[in-house]
Amino acid sequence: MKRNTIFILLILSVFVGVKAQNTQATAVNVSGAENAYFNYANEQNTATFTNTYGRSTNDVWHKLVLTRAMEIVISHCGSTLSDTYMYLLNSSGTVIVSNDDCDGLVCENSYLSYIKRVLMPGTYYIVSEGYSSNGKILLTVRGNSSPNYLPHTNTGIKSENFTYTSTQNTDNSQNYYAGQSSKDVTYKLTLTRAMDITLSHCGSTLPDTYLHLGNVRKLILHL
Ligand SMILES: [Ca+2]
Numbered sequence: 001m002k003r004n005t006i007f008i009l010l011i012l013s014v015f016v017g018v019k020a021q022n023t024q025a026t027a028v029n030v031s032g033a034e035n036a037y038f039n040y041a042n043e044q045n046t047a048t049f050t051n052t053y054g055r056s057t058n059d060v061w062h063k064l065v066l067t068r069a070m071e072i073v074i075s076h077c078g079s080t081l082s083d084t085y086m087y088l089l090n091s092s093g094t095v096i097v098s099n100d101d102c103d104g105l106v107c108e109n110s111y112l113s114y115i116k117r118v119l120m121p122g123t124y125y126i127v128s129e130g131y132s133s134n135g136k137i138l139l140t141v142r143g144n145s146s147p148n149y150l151p152h153t154n155t156g157i158k159s160e161n162f163t164y165t166s167t168q169n170t171d172n173s174q175n176y177y178a179g180q181s182s183k184d185v186t187y188k189l190t191l192t193r194a195m196d197i198t199l200s201h202c203g204s205t206l207p208d209t210y211l212h213l214g215n216v217r218k219l220i221l222h223l
């Protein structure tokens with residue numbers, strides 16, 4: 001009887017000792033990623049995790065679900081651990097990009113990791129680990145859904161009067177911009193001087209449309 005009790009206690013302590021968030025299946029969601037702009041921070045001590053991926057050090061898994069095209073900045077800047085490593089994976093677990101050292105470009109400590117990418121809507125995973133030892137890693141993830149990051153057709157640089165006409169079937173596109181749940185088409189227009197601009201969907205086959213206008217930083221007009 002006594003022996004059984006000890007055995008159960010041992011099993012329990014093993015379960016308590018292993019943190020969730022240590023595998024792809026138990027990855028913790030990056031909260032706020034459904035917003036147009038977000039800033040997420042999470043610090044974990046990898047000493048309390050296990051090693052299932054990458055280097056021989058323990059891993060912390062985060063899941064990033066994007067509903068729109070965004071520029072994403074993933075950083076270990078400010079971590080207590082002096083040397084870290086980072087992977088960005090797609091939904092099936094394949095590495096999109098990894099980073100060892102930011103080389104002092106962004107973090108004060110050049111051995112900390114940093115990734116900056118424009119990502120399309122979808123599910124991604126971030127794996128954080130120490131380079132050669134475990135310790136506290138501060139993960140920050142920032143997202144920016146400026147229209148500049150949407151896949152677009154470039155209509156060119158305009159300095160004189162112009163008319164630009166284009167017909168596209170939105171069915172051949174994807175829903176990159178979060179406005180409506182329908183698929184969208186984006187055009188980029190660069191003006192070298194002040195102009196009176198008229199934007200129109202007149203003549204479209206689609207009976208009901210929506211139009212958004214933005215600058216490189218944010219959307220400024222919805223029609
Ligand atoms: Ca590892």
Ligand SMILES: [Ca+2]
Pocket residue numbers: 083084085099100101111112113131
């Ligand atoms: Ca490193």
